[in-house]
Amino acid sequence: AQKVTQAQTEISVVEKEDVTLDCVYETRDTTYYLFWYKQPPSGELVFLIRRNSFDEQNEISGRYSWNFQKSTSSFNFTITASQVVDSAVYFCALSEAIDGGATNKLIFGTGTLLAVQP
Amino acid sequence: ETGVTQTPRHLVMGMTNKKSLKCEQHLGHNAMYWYKQSAKKPLELMFVYSLEERVENNSVPSRFSPECPNSSHLFLHLHTLQPEDSALYLCASSLGTEPYNEQFFGPGTRLTVL
Numbered sequence: 001a002q003k004v005t006q007a008q009t010e011i012s013v014v015e016k017e018d019v020t021l022d023c024v025y026e027t028r029d030t031t032y033y034l035f036w037y038k039q040p041p042s043g044e045l046v047f048l049i050r051r052n053s054f055d056e057q058n059e060i061s062g063r064y065s066w067n068f069q070k071s072t073s074s075f076n077f078t079i080t081a082s083q084v085v086d087s088a089v090y091f092c093a094l095s096e097a098i099d100g101g102a103t104n105k106l107i108f109g110t111g112t113l114l115a116v117q118p
Numbered sequence: 119e120t121g122v123t124q125t126p127r128h129l130v131m132g133m134t135n136k137k138s139l140k141c142e143q144h145l146g147h148n149a150m151y152w153y154k155q156s157a158k159k160p161l162e163l164m165f166v167y168s169l170e171e172r173v174e175n176n177s178v179p180s181r182f183s184p185e186c187p188n189s190s191h192l193f194l195h196l197h198t199l200q201p202e203d204s205a206l207y208l209c210a211s212s213l214g215t216e217p218y219n220e221q222f223f224g225p226g227t228r229l230t231v232l
Contacts, residue, residue: 031217042225043225044122044208044223044224044225045210047220047221095217097217103168103173103174104212104217104218104221105163105166105174106163106221108161109160110159110160
């Protein structure tokens, strides 16, 4: 069965520290998609990144970077020089095709609460 | 208005009430979703609509009844709910239902059932 595990329930760092959020997934599909979302206290999930299974290049976007490793089924997210505004719950998700592949279902991890202290 | 909007943002209802949650997307997307987010549990997909047709009902109790009158609007009708139904209900939309489409979420409705 498809599954996403975010073992870190809560992380607390001091501003300007680097922090890595772990994500491990399980899937039998050979083609799949992974996502990271941020949920600030306001509630809405904000899309951060999508990665497909056949592209293992790491990605950097400003202070954010993602490390995708198929060999360990991991898709970790690093925030460099963290800021108070980064405080949120971060979710990793795996896209599962249902209905013969025509429909997308996101399997979410339980999320990691990141608290960045000033 | 931009993105995905949801009303109301907060709702308190008794177990015998009937209420509806509304979601509207201004992104020109063709697929819409309802998710339930309970404390300490992963987000659970409840319903998926593609071009106003329901394509997935994830074993949701019949006290939750979705309605999608057009590709921009999605409703969740609630009746005779239980206290364990208290949660954050999130609506999302995507361009299509293919697995590579990212979903865009609304701010959610915080529901409390007394």
